[in-house]
Amino acid sequence: MQSATPLPGRVIFIYALGQLGWSLNSYAVGNLLVYFYMPPEQGVQDIPTFVYAGAVFGVFTLIGVLSAAGRLFDALIDPAIANWSDRKQSKWGKRRWFLRWGAFPFALFSLLIFLPPMEGENAGNLVWLFACLALYYFFFAFYVIPYTALIAELGHTPSERLRISTAISITWAVGFVAGSSAFALQGYFESLGLSPVSAFQRAIMLLSGIAFLLMLTPALLLDENKYVRPASSEAGIWKAIRSVIRNRNFRIFLLSDLLYWLALTFIQLGVIYYTTLLIGLDKSEASVFSLISFLMSFLWYWPVNYLSGKMGKRQLMLFAFLCFAIIFAVVSFARFYSFLGVWLLYGLAVCAAFPLAVFGILPNAIIGDEVEREARERGTQFSGMYFGMRALVMKIGISIANLIFPSLLLLGKSASNALGVELSALLAIGFSVAGWWVFRSYEERN
Numbered sequence: 001m002q003s004a005t006p007l008p009g010r011v012i013f014i015y016a017l018g019q020l021g022w023s024l025n026s027y028a029v030g031n032l033l034v035y036f037y038m039p040p041e042q043g044v045q046d047i048p049t050f051v052y053a054g055a056v057f058g059v060f061t062l063i064g065v066l067s068a069a070g071r072l073f074d075a076l077i078d079p080a081i082a083n084w085s086d087r088k089q090s091k092w093g094k095r096r097w098f099l100r101w102g103a104f105p106f107a108l109f110s111l112l113i114f115l116p117p118m119e120g121e122n123a124g125n126l127v128w129l130f131a132c133l134a135l136y137y138f139f140f141a142f143y144v145i146p147y148t149a150l151i152a153e154l155g156h157t158p159s160e161r162l163r164i165s166t167a168i169s170i171t172w173a174v175g176f177v178a179g180s181s182a183f184a185l186q187g188y189f190e191s192l193g194l195s196p197v198s199a200f201q202r203a204i205m206l207l208s209g210i211a212f213l214l215m216l217t218p219a220l221l222l223d224e225n226k227y228v229r230p231a232s233s234e235a236g237i238w239k240a241i242r243s244v245i246r247n248r249n250f251r252i253f254l255l256s257d258l259l260y261w262l263a264l265t266f267i268q269l270g271v272i273y274y275t276t277l278l279i280g281l282d283k284s285e286a287s288v289f290s291l292i293s294f295l296m297s298f299l300w301y302w303p304v305n306y307l308s309g310k311m312g313k314r315q316l317m318l319f320a321f322l323c324f325a326i327i328f329a330v331v332s333f334a335r336f337y338s339f340l341g342v343w344l345l346y347g348l349a350v351c352a353a354f355p356l357a358v359f360g361i362l363p364n365a366i367i368g369d370e371v372e373r374e375a376r377e378r379g380t381q382f383s384g385m386y387f388g389m390r391a392l393v394m395k396i397g398i399s400i401a402n403l404i405f406p407s408l409l410l411l412g413k414s415a416s417n418a419l420g421v422e423l424s425a426l427l428a429i430g431f432s433v434a435g436w437w438v439f440r441s442y443e444e445r446n
Contacts, residue, residue, distance in 0.1 A: 007160055007227055012167050014221050015154065018099065018147055020171035021214030022140075025110050027179025028204050029136060030398070031268045034406055036114055036200065037063045037129075038413075047197055050116045050125045062126065064406035066133055071399030074137035075392040078145055082388025083237040085146040093224025095146040095153070095384075100219040102143035107212035109136035114204050143215065145391055149384040151364050152371035153228040161368035162308070162361070166301055169360035173294040179207060180290035183272075240385040243374075250370050250386070252442045253363075254393045256317075259435035260359060261397030263324055266428040267352075269405045270331075270421065277418040278334040279345055288342075289349045296353035297360065304357050313362045314444040320355035321436035325429050327351055332425035335418065363390070 037051055038061065052062055081098075088094035113132045116125040151164050182203045189199035245251065275286040308316055327348055334344065371386050404427070411420035 007154055007164075011154070011222065011227055012164055015150065015164065015218050016167040016171040017214050018218040018222075019168035020175045021103070021211045021217070022106070022144055022147065023172040023175025024178050024207055025107050025175075025211035025215065026140065027176060028182060028207065029110055029113055029133075030265075031179065031271075032182060032204075033067060033113070034063055034269055034402075034409075035272055038406060038409065047200070049121045050118075051129065052121060052126075060403065061406040061410065064403045066126075066130060067402035067406075068399040070133040070137045071395045071402060073134060074141050075395035075399065077138060077141050078388045078392040078395065079237055079241055079385065081141045081145045082149070082384040082391075083240050085149060085388075086240065086384040093222075093228065095150050095228075096219055096222060096224045098142055098146035099215070102139050103212055103215040103219055105135070106139040106143045106215065107208045109139060110211070111205055111208040112136075114201055141391070145384060145388050147218075148364070148387040148391070150224070150228070152368040152386070158365070158369060158372075161372075162305060162365045165364040165368070166305060166361050168364070169357070170298060170301065172360060173297055173356070175211075177291050177294045178210075180287045182207060183287045241389070244385050244389050247370060247374065249443055250367075250389075252438060253366060253370075254389065256321075256435045256439035256442070257363060257390060258393045258397045259431045259438065260321070260324075261394045262401050263328070263428045263431040263435065264359070265398045265401035266328075266405060266424055266431070269401065270424050270428075273409075273413060273418075273421045274331055274334065274425070275345060277413065277421050278331065279341065281341060281345060285342065285345060289345055292346055292349035293352040293356060296350050297357040300354050300357035301361065304361050308362060308365075312444045313366055314439070314442050316358050317362055317439055317442075318436055320358035321432050321439065323351065323355040325432035325436070327355075328425045328428040328432060332422055332429065335422070 036047060037049075085095060085098060088097060090097040092100065109132050113129065113136060116122075117128055118124045151161060151168070154160070154164060182200070185203035185206065186196065186199045189202045190196060192199075194202060271289055272286045275281050275289060279285075304316065330344075330348060337344065340347075367386050367390055374386075405424055408420040408424045408427075411423060412418050413420055
C-alpha cells in the first residue's frame with residue numbers, strides 16, 4: 001500500500017475543527033428538540049405548543065415518533081453514503097467532496113427545524129418539522145460519514161489514530177459545551193427584550209452560523225490527496241457490508257456501542273429534566289452541568305491515552321460503562337437528597353468526566369484499528385463502511401432513546417410528579433450494565 005506524507009499537528013488541528021463544527025451543529029436537534037416542542041411544565045410556560053404534545057397510539061408522542069423516525073432514516077442511509085464515499089473519485093479527494101457540498105445544507109436545516117412557520121399547535125408545523133428533520137438527517141450523514149472515515153485514512157499507525165481520535169474528542173466536547181450554551185444565550189436575548197421563543201431561535205441561528213464556518217474549514221484547507229494513502233474500492237454496498245459484519249470483534253463493539261448511545265442519549269435528553277425536576281435547580285444550571293463535565297473530561301484525555309497503552313482499550317471501556325451505571329443510579333434517586341442542590345449536580349458532572357473522556361476517544365481509535373487490520377490481513381479497504389456501520393448502530397440507539405424518552409415523560413414530568421423522569425434514569429442504568437456485559441467479549445488484538 002502506497003505511503004502518504006506523515007501527518008503534522010496542524011493538519012490534525014484543521015481536521016478537528018470539522019468535528020467541532022458538526023458537534024456544535026448537531027447539538028440542538030439532538031438535545032433541544034424535545035425541550036422546544038415539549039418544554040418542562042414548571043411555572044409559566046415560556047414556549048407555546050407548536051405541535052400536539054399528548055400521547056399518540058397510547059404510549060408515544062409525535063416528537064418521539066418523528067425524532068426516532070428521523071434517526072432511523074439517517075441510520076438506513078448511512079451504509080449507502082459510506083459506500084458512495086468509499087467509491088467516490090474527485091480531484092478534491094473522495095471524502096472532501098462530501099464535506100464541501102454537505103456543510104451548508106447541514107447547518108441550514110439544523111436551524112429551520114426550530115422555525116415552525118405557524119403560530120400555535122398546527123398541522124402545518126408538523127409537516128414542516130417532518131420535512132426539515134428528513135433533510136437534516138440526510139445531510140448529517142452526507143457530511144459526517146465521509147468525515148469520520150478520514151480517521152483511519154489520515155492515521156497510518158495506532159498512535160496517529162489515537163492522536164486524531166483524541167483531538168476530535170476534544171473538539172466534539174467543545175462543540176457540545178458550546179451547544180449547551182443555547183440556554184444561556186436564550187436568557188441573554190430575553191434580557192434584550194425578545195420573547196422566549198425568538199430568543200431561543202436567535203441562539204440557534206448564531207450557533208448554526210458558527211458551526212457552518214467550522215465545518216467548511218477542513219473542506220477547504222485539508223489536502224486529502226497529500227496526507228491520505230490512496231485506496232479505492234469498487235465493491236458494491238452489500239459486499240462491503242458483508243465484509244465488515246463478518247468481523248466478529250467489530251460486531252461485539254457495535255452491540256456495546258448501541259447500548260452506550262442509548263445511555264448517553266438519555267443523559268443528553270434528560271439533563272434539563274434531571275436538573276429542574278429532580279434536583280430542583282434553575283434550567284440554566286443544565287448548561288453548567290454540561291460545561292463542568294466536558295471541561296473536566298479534558299483533564300482525563302492524557303491519562304486515557306496513557307492508560308490505554310498500559311491497560312488496553314478494553315479495560316478502560318469496561319470501567320467507563322460501570323461509571324455511567326453508578327452516575328445514573330445516583331440520578332434516579334436525586335429527589336431524596338436534592339437538599340444538596342448545586343453540589344449534587346456539580347459532583348455528578350465531575351464523576352461523568354472520566355467515562356465521557358473514554359467514550360470520546362477510544363471508540364474511533366478501536367474502529368481505526370479494525371480498519372487497519374482488515375486492510376493488512378485481507379487487502380480490502382472499507383474505511384467508510386466501518387464508520388458508516390458504527391454510525392448506523394449509533395443512530396438506531398439514539399432513535400430508540402428518542403422514542404422511549406418522551407413516552408416516559410407521559411408518566412410524569414412535573415415537580416409534583418417526576419415518575420417518568422426517574423424511570424428514564426433507571427432504564428439508563430440497565431443500558432450501561434448491558435454494555436459492560438457485552439464488551440467483556442471484545443478481544444483486543446495488536
